[in-house]
Amino acid sequence: xxITRRKFLGWLGAAGLSTTVGTAVDAAxxxxxxxxxxxxxxxxxxxxxxxxxxxxxxxxxxxxxxxxDRPFGDLSVLENRRRTTTxxxxxxxxxxxxxxxSAPVYRKVQCNHCLEPACASACFVRAFTKxxxxxxxxDASVCVGCRYCMIACPFExxxxxxxxxxxxxxxxxxxxxxxxxxxxxPGCVEACPTEALTYGKRADLLMIGRERxxxxxxxxxxxxxxxxxxxxxxxxxxxxxxFKEIGMREDLGITPAPKLTSGALSGVPIVVGxxxxxxxxxxxxxxxxxxxxxxxxxxxxxxxLAQAKTEAESKLAEAMEQAKKAQEAAVEKAVxxxxxxxxxAQTEETxxxxxxxxxxxxxEEDA
Amino acid sequence: MKKASALLRWAGILIAVVTVTIWVGGIGVFGSVKxxxxxxxxxxxxxxxxxxxxxxxxxxxxxxxxxxxxxxALQKKNxxxxxxxxxxxxRLSTKYMRLEDTNKQTTMDIxxxxxxxxxxxxxxxxxKSGPVVCGECHTDKPAAISSWxxxxxxxxxxxxxxxxxxxxxxxxxxEYNDLTKKLFYEKGKEGTCRxxxxxxxxxxxxxxxxxxxxxxxxxxxxxLAKNESAGPFMCDGCHxxxxxxxxxxxxxxxxxxRNQPDIVFVKTAKxxxxxxxxxxxMKLVPFNHKAxxxxxxxxxxxxxxxxxxxxxxxxxxxxxxxxxxxxxQSMHRRNIDHSCIGCHESRQKVKSCxxxxxxxxxxxxxxxxxxxxxxxxxxxxxxxxxxxxxxxAMVLESREPITATYDNAxxxxxxxxxxxxxxxxxxxxxHRKIVNTLFNNIKxxxxxxxxxxxxxxxxxxxxxNSPASKKPPKCASCHGQPFNEKDxxxxxxxxxxxxxxxxxxxxxxxxxxxxxxxxxxxxEKS
Numbered sequence: 001x002x003i004t005r006r007k008f009l010g011w012l013g014a015a016g017l018s019t020t021v022g023t024a025v026d027a028a029x030x031x032x033x034x035x036x037x038x039x040x041x042x043x044x045x046x047x048x049x050x051x052x053x054x055x056x057x058x059x060x061x062x063x064x065x066x067x068x069d070r071p072f073g074d075l076s077v078l079e080n081r082r083r084t085t086t087x088x089x090x091x092x093x094x095x096x097x098x099x100x101x102s103a104p105v106y107r108k109v110q111c112n113h114c115l116e117p118a119c120a121s122a123c124f125v126r127a128f129t130k131x132x133x134x135x136x137x138x139d140a141s142v143c144v145g146c147r148y149c150m151i152a153c154p155f156e157x158x159x160x161x162x163x164x165x166x167x168x169x170x171x172x173x174x175x176x177x178x179x180x181x182x183x184x185x186p187g188c189v190e191a192c193p194t195e196a197l198t199y200g201k202r203a204d205l206l207m208i209g210r211e212r213x214x215x216x217x218x219x220x221x222x223x224x225x226x227x228x229x230x231x232x233x234x235x236x237x238x239x240x241x242x243f244k245e246i247g248m249r250e251d252l253g254i255t256p257a258p259k260l261t262s263g264a265l266s267g268v269p270i271v272v273g274x275x276x277x278x279x280x281x282x283x284x285x286x287x288x289x290x291x292x293x294x295x296x297x298x299x300x301x302x303x304x305l306a307q308a309k310t311e312a313e314s315k316l317a318e319a320m321e322q323a324k325k326a327q328e329a330a331v332e333k334a335v336x337x338x339x340x341x342x343x344x345a346q347t348e349e350t351x352x353x354x355x356x357x358x359x360x361x362x363x364e365e366d367a
Numbered sequence: 368m369k370k371a372s373a374l375l376r377w378a379g380i381l382i383a384v385v386t387v388t389i390w391v392g393g394i395g396v397f398g399s400v401k402x403x404x405x406x407x408x409x410x411x412x413x414x415x416x417x418x419x420x421x422x423x424x425x426x427x428x429x430x431x432x433x434x435x436x437x438x439x440a441l442q443k444k445n446x447x448x449x450x451x452x453x454x455x456x457x458r459l460s461t462k463y464m465r466l467e468d469t470n471k472q473t474t475m476d477i478x479x480x481x482x483x484x485x486x487x488x489x490x491x492x493x494x495k496s497g498p499v500v501c502g503e504c505h506t507d508k509p510a511a512i513s514s515w516x517x518x519x520x521x522x523x524x525x526x527x528x529x530x531x532x533x534x535x536x537x538x539x540x541x542e543y544n545d546l547t548k549k550l551f552y553e554k555g556k557e558g559t560c561r562x563x564x565x566x567x568x569x570x571x572x573x574x575x576x577x578x579x580x581x582x583x584x585x586x587x588x589x590x591l592a593k594n595e596s597a598g599p600f601m602c603d604g605c606h607x608x609x610x611x612x613x614x615x616x617x618x619x620x621x622x623x624x625r626n627q628p629d630i631v632f633v634k635t636a637k638x639x640x641x642x643x644x645x646x647x648x649m650k651l652v653p654f655n656h657k658a659x660x661x662x663x664x665x666x667x668x669x670x671x672x673x674x675x676x677x678x679x680x681x682x683x684x685x686x687x688x689x690x691x692x693x694x695x696q697s698m699h700r701r702n703i704d705h706s707c708i709g710c711h712e713s714r715q716k717v718k719s720c721x722x723x724x725x726x727x728x729x730x731x732x733x734x735x736x737x738x739x740x741x742x743x744x745x746x747x748x749x750x751x752x753x754x755x756x757x758x759x760a761m762v763l764e765s766r767e768p769i770t771a772t773y774d775n776a777x778x779x780x781x782x783x784x785x786x787x788x789x790x791x792x793x794x795x796x797x798h799r800k801i802v803n804t805l806f807n808n809i810k811x812x813x814x815x816x817x818x819x820x821x822x823x824x825x826x827x828x829x830x831x832n833s834p835a836s837k838k839p840p841k842c843a844s845c846h847g848q849p850f851n852e853k854d855x856x857x858x859x860x861x862x863x864x865x866x867x868x869x870x871x872x873x874x875x876x877x878x879x880x881x882x883x884x885x886x887x888x889x890x891e892k893s
Contacts, residue, residue: 195862
């Protein structure tokens with residue numbers, strides 16, 4: 001079957017039109033996920049953080065992670081900017097020479113437990129789960145090790161056990177999912193001596209954050225980081241200095257990561273489900289059309305042939321008849337001629353016979 | 368044969384190495400960018416000539432003009448200001464070689480002809496000269512970083528001018544008569560130049576910048592011409608931060624003589640007739656004007672728009688003159704220097720006060736007791752007359768500016784905090800030492816003394832949110848388990864302890880004990 005330009009464009013049009021059906025439904029749904037109701041979170045207030053690293057120690061203890069090379073009491077590690085690792089789900093960094101206060105400012109880094117996690121949306125085996133209580137957890141048993149989650153995370157949180165040859169896992173903060181499920185505090189929150197980390201319902205934390213900013217407007221930047229960033233996170237931050245100055249991205253926007261791809265991905269069911277039907281249908285219709293066309297063509301040819309045949313036959317018959325007639329005429333003629341000749345001969349013969357007879361008779365008579 | 372090919376290979380490698388080395392090295396030596404631009408110095412005399420701006424959009428970037436550089440160059444040639452500035456009414460105009468901006472072409476020509484002519488002339492005399500090509504003056508590249516700082520009269524500088532001018536106020540101060548369109552002097556109405564001369568020239572009043580440059584420099588020059596000690600007339604003399612520090616400061620400046628009161632009741636009405644019924648009026652506030660004069664550098668701090676009683680503009684109900692800021696707001700507004708509370712609160716930022724005062728929420732509405740710290744004049748026949756200065760002084764005198772606290776015997780010496788014992792041993796808090804430190808820190812602070820005369824006030828720095836008393840409730844009475852959903856704003860007991868100590872130490876600049884060193888306060892349990 002050959003594809004014409006018109007046909008190709010037609011298919012394309014049909015396929016394109018079908019995808020708009022999917023997104024139109026999405027837009028009409030007015031779907032906005034604001035997090036699970038009653039879900040928990042943590043509010044980090046950097047005006048209260050003293051940089052003691054007790055949270056790191058608490059995290060290490062409750063998650064039974066290997067002890068670091070340098071003890072937690074060694075604050076000289078704060079001289080370097082650190083990232084989360086497979087052995088430390090949370091780290092505290094120190095920022096000096098920030099705008100307003102002369103004192104250094106600290107920032108705790110860990111998984112922000114997005115309301116709509118980028119890692120979960122990037123994972124094609126559903127190794128990540130956003131739990132009802134707010135924690136984003138990871139299931140190593142289904143993980144295939146593609147590390148898409150690490151690329152997807154805008155906060156650069158998941159880490160990978162590159163040093164594990166056979167069972168490498170993605171490692172990140174779990175918001176102490178097992179502990180908070182039992183009604184305990186996350187390890188870091190429990191260890192914090194100044195309540196720089198406040199644990200509670202995310203909705204309450206937002207209220208607490210706003211109230212602190214209202215009471216001490218001179219102390220805080222009027223913004224709760226994580227309220228809307230990347231569609232909202234369960235871990236929230238309030239700060240005495242602009243967030244940019246403590247290494248927090250302010251360019252993330254308020255769109256949840258899955259929404260960035262949902263437009264394209266909403267086309268997938270259409271493409272996977274509808275396109276085969278649609279295109280097979282189009283193909284079948286075309287095919288049938290061609291078949292009918294073929295049949296009609298054949299019929300026409302047959303008819304034409306038949307007609308030609310009959311015509312030829314009639315001509316032949318005519319010719320035959322004529323030939324027959326001619327033949328007959330000829331035969332007749334010949335017959336007549338023959339008859340004539342015969343008659344002629346007969347008469348002669350008769351005469352002869354007569355003579356013969358006469359002779360014979362004569363002979364007989366003779367005899 | 369084999370040996371020869373090996374030799375050839377080695378030679379090739381060697382050549383390659385040498386070539387690469389020379390090439391890379393060459394870039395290293397010749398390719399590196401030398402810091403060509405000289406260190407840009409800081410100057411206080413940078414003027415951006417954008418005079419053509421009044422005739423429409425500028426065609427080229429404004430010219431960065433270094434004024435002092437030119438003045439000094441002319442001085443060397445024994446030329447003075449009149450080389451560039453014309454005189455108008457015996458004073459030099461601030462404009463260059465003209466008195467008026469007539470039209471675009473003329474103004475432009477004045478600059479181009481005269482600047483270029485002088486630069487050419489100087490160059491011909493084989494002296495260091497300025498540019499003559501368009502782009503060298505009209506450039507976006509800064510010639511220097513500006514160190515310019517504004518300058519204004521403070522009490523000391525004003526007094527030095529008063530003395531130098533033999534108290535002839537009219538030499539500087541004047542009023543404007545709308546009818547005769549002339550300046551005149553009226554004794555007793557002197558105010559800050561800035562009340563009339565604003566940022567920009569408006570109608571009949573020139574800008575502060577122009578006024579000060581015409582008047583100040585003219586007077587300084589003329590005084591200097593008489594071989595008397597005079598103020599600066601070069602840019603940096605007034606505007607360079609380093610030079611500003613060299614300006615002589617008079618200690619114990621005598622009071623200005625402008626009939627200002629010593630101690631008065633703060634007026635609540637423009638005129639006596641408007642005065643509200645004393646029986647229903649708020650208690651009057653006696654105000655020590657004389658003392659406040661010495662607390663501030665200039666009158667402008669409070670008298671921000673004119674030298675009158677606040678109520679002249681800020682009436683009880685608010686008026687257009689006072690931008691509808693009511694008298695109450697003008698006295699109580701926070702975060703602003705020229706209100707009473709705004710200024711007093713700014714004094715709480717010093718270390719001896721900040722420990723307690725940063726942890727309190729700053730509320731617009733004060734508690735009743737603190738209102739009475741100012742609204743103290745009991746309603747009586749004597750205090751009914753707001754002009755009764757004697758009474759105002761008496762009321763104020765009756766107030767004792769003394770910080771009070773309980774007797775040492777009533778203050779526990781040490782407090783053992785063991786409510787949360789777990790990993791560490793109880794903390795021995797040197798309670799009395801802390802109270803005494805707080806007390807000694809403010810006992811010489813007059814402002815603090817007026818507000819800490821109740822014995823329990825100082826205790827409330829830590830024992831907050833409960834009535835001041837000799838036996839305040841324990842911390843654990845209010846603070847308990849953290850993150851109580853029913854009481855979300857209250858810290859748990861551990862955080863309450865730690866934050867109370869650490870945040871106060873931080874604000875007061877107390878380095879020891881270090882907040883992150885747990886064992887500095889409580890020993891680890893063995």
